Amino acid sequence: MNLLYFLLVLLQVLFGLHFFMPLILSIAGKFRKHAQPSAQPVPADYAVIVTAYQQVNLIPLVVDSILKSDYSNYIIYIVADNCDVSELRFEDPRVVVLRPAEVLASNTKSHFYAIHNFRRDHERLTIIDSDNLVHPNYFNALNAVFDQGYQAVQGVRAAKNLDSTYACLDEAGDIYYRLVDRKLMFEAGSSAALSGSGMAFTLSLYRSCLEHLEISGAGFDKILQYEILNRGDKIAFAEQAIVYDEKTAKTDQLVNQRSRWINTWFKYLYLGAKLLLKSISSLNWNQFLFSVLLLRPPLFMLLMVSFIFFLTDLFVMPLFAIYWVLAALTFFTFVFKALRHFKADDKIYHSLKNAPKFIYFQILALLKVRKANEISVATEHYYEEKINK
Template sequence: MEQVLLILDWILYVLFAINVLYLLVYSLASLRQKLPVPPPSTKYKRFALLIPAYKEDAVIHECVHSCLEQDYPVDSFDVVVISDSMQPETNASLSLLPIRLVEVHFEKSTKSKALNAAMAAIGNDYDIALILDADNVIPYNYLRDVNNLCACPGVEIVQTHRVAKNLNSDMALLDAMSEEINNTIFRLGHAKLGMSAALIGSGMAFQYDLFRNTMANIKAVGGFDRELELTLLYQGKRFHYLPETFVFDEKVQNTNDFSRQRRRWLSAQWHYCTVFARYLFKAIAERNWDFCDKMFQQLSIPRLLLLGFTFLLALVCSFYNFIWSLKWWGIFLLLIVALLVAVPRRFCTSRLAAALQALPYTFLLMAANIFKLRGANKKFIHTAHGVADSNQK
């Protein structure tokens, strides 16, 4: 019996160690010299700022005004709000602004449907499609920064640095920290090693024709950005990153929203892993390492689950066989190092120490979501924005 447990222990250890070392490598890579700053461009590309807005009456105006206040020629960008199920008063007030308002009506709403409908309505007289969420806010120099990088030869796709707009609850703080860890490992660390940065669903810019043609074949209900990302990576496209160009995004403020959001993410991760798995061997043969890397991410253990289960396995082994536990405590320590390196110093405050007390509960929520994935990717799960909630359960 002990021999069987030993074999199982080593199988689990190797699986977890690969996941931990992956995070550690890219986390440490983020410490390398800064990415080069693109030179200012004298040519202004024409932008379509596409903002899908499903029941986003509470936040859409702040987003739109930040877009209209750009330090960029007004005839070189259009703000396109895709209004889905918003109130008539909201649509009426938006129609008074110098934007393009596209009202859509779907029996079952999805982000991919909204974006495709908008592009069909506004035509093709654009160079760049910039995707924002309705709760996003962008600084005045945002379009100039994106334009400068898009003007560089070979740059077709750009992801900007999404940061928290709100830190008004412990959950919002933890969500903000989690996203910054993702930015460090999956975007900055990747870019510094010459790999594609991960897309994140908003604050991303595409060569317009490329985006329009790719989106025409994407029918995703949830996680459209994952399908878009894997599709483009399989085509050999490269994703660039602007670490100093920020887009402010509202973080989840309570445990219910956190659970729904992570269930959607987990479902999308597993779904697109199975969809794109058949392309993996061809990608390896063609040395398409960006696609292979992204497929590994789809197969990898979500970070919070990795942290929780590594700790639990180390603890259990400590009681059963202390010698066995040493290797588990070793990779747990490496995981902590990887995460600490990836956390921006501004988060290291006494408030974070208090918020971390909620980690065990959020781990349980994530673990419970494993058993609730069936059908989650077949329906649109909306996270409400603009509702102040300090629930810190």
């Protein structure tokens, strides 16, 4: 019986540790010196890869936002996979429309299709989704961080639409992850998690990480960040490099998207275990912290399991229930700290009362996880209004 109690306590401590991670990262970050971004960043040459699958209705908006940026040393490569490109016409010579002869249905295949059709040898590439809009200072902010010696940089993906409760809750979750998985992780001496777009790399690093791999389905960013960390490199966080991203606004969109994401977590969970073992053997702080992040379950699953543990403790070992109270207090403290730091819109605060409903739809997504690969490889986009930021 004592062994069972010990195992129960150990399991709960490991689960609850994820709620205390923001505090641990904050403390660790206090003891590290942080380099300041360059005041006059070097204007590197970028390949801007914009991927589209089946839908191109938002392409003119994202291209327009890039062309209006405070930067000019780039070429935009639009990879229109399985798309009708008859209406995609651009006068600016820096915009290149590529339509693969065969359906690729893969992010990395689209990226390398662009790479193999580059008009010149670019120093860096940045990946932008077709539903994104780019902040005017995006490239300068990336350069300021690259100039510190990093080869991989993740920017901020902020919401461009907060016109529904679900979009607001989606952004609330993103803001929490933005603080914990990117800002605090990077400041603590580890790496910022990649998020699929709004990220940039030296061309040499990107090719060395992925060109030899065959990746199908969602989750190329999971493999990419593992490959970067496995090489001993760091992914920097550029808080001022902002792209505006479309948030999920409809329930079916939310369920399908989250189903793919949950499937991706299960699919690549082994990478976290591999990185953990390597970090312990090599005593690598960067890899260790990041492996813990990779092993963390999706937030809604973490909350559900923790609540079950809390109810169990009330009957089995009431004193240990205090652990979960402290974990909850720490979690909500950093949720609101994240919202304050990134100046969340009032709509986001008001949407929090609907969080249980948001969790319910993610449970539905979990039930569909085995069929996730049968769902379309791209999220359908509904938001078409032009946003001037």
